[in-house]
């Protein structure tokens with residue numbers, strides 16, 4: 001049964017609810033599941049670089065598993081297991097010494113590769129037999145990326161970005177209380193902008209007419225086309241497994257300076273019911289005057305944002321029926337609006353009750369790919385070999 005047509009109430013059941021289609025759970029990324037194995041083939045953005053200071057260690061959860069993320073004194077970021085292999089004390093409570101980390105419970109020390117290199121109360125020779133899990137970690141576009149799969153990681157995807165002058169900036173990270181796929185799917189839904197983002201008017205230029213959507217699977221993910229009445233096409237790239245590259249209007253607080261930013265938008269699962277929005281934008285600024293105006297506006301926006309309630313809290317109020325959606329204003333209004341409609345679908349949306357139409361071509365296209373890949377993985381067959389994004393395929397504005 002195709003996912004697109006799985007709308008019959010008669011066919012729905014408890015087993016099919018919570019993000020499942022018959023035999024395929026699209027939502028879970030738990031280790032060992034088809035979704036979990038699929039996601040662990042890729043480098044994933046997991047944290048904003050500027051939110052991790054030298055000498056800092058913190059607990060993180062990604063795809064239902066706990067880890068420790070720390071930054072050594074050299075500036076190197078590293079992901080390791082969450083618990084010390086001695087007696088399972090939390091590693092993030094420990095001390096950073098150079099680029100090594102020492103457990104707070106009995107002082108065992110581990111290097112970046114996870115090798116135990118010191119055990120103050122043990123005999124020499126024991127340490128070399130002990131290793132903690134360590135995961136390839138890199139930084140790029142203002143974000144920390146990690147590979148959680150087995151074996152050698154694939155080449156790091158240096159996503160090609162604009163070579164025009166401008167500013168590359170990692171945005172505030174959002175913790176969104178729903179399954180990651182709901183938000184990744186929303187990024188494939190070009191029609192929602194004319195309605196969800198109508199209040200505040202940020203997306204008015206994209207709302208002059210509703211595009212006809214189509215998709216094409218590529219060797220790096222999926223290309224989506226939104227054809228306008230003018231014949232012009234807005235082209236958006238969806239890199240497997242969770243990253244959308246698109247040109248968007250500026251958020252409300254940044255309206256009026258620079259052009260539209262091109263964003264790299266990762267939807268990274270925390271667990272099956274929560275995920276992160278990790279966004280880096282490239283805004284084109286060609287002159288000193290433009291750069292100065294942008295930086296000034298950015299300072300003002302950051303001040304406004306610091307004194308405004310968190311986007312997710314405003315969205316939660318709207319989801320709970322407190323406040324008026326159309327009247328809500330916020331420096332990150334589009335983000336508030338998106339969280340409200342996406343998390344408002346439930347922690348894991350029940351896809352068996354949906355009624356998909358032609359405007360859902362992006363969602364249908366991606367679910368077909370996921371379903372095929374998950375089935376191959378479940379049957380022990382070889383999944384698709386994904387390639388890194390090419391430099392010459394770029395998003396377009398479409399007007």
Ligand code: FES
Pocket residue numbers: 084085086087088089103104105106107108
């Ligand atoms: S639990 Fe970490 S050193 Fe004992």
Ligand SMILES: [Fe+2]
Pocket residue numbers: 192193196197334338
């Ligand atoms: Fe949106």
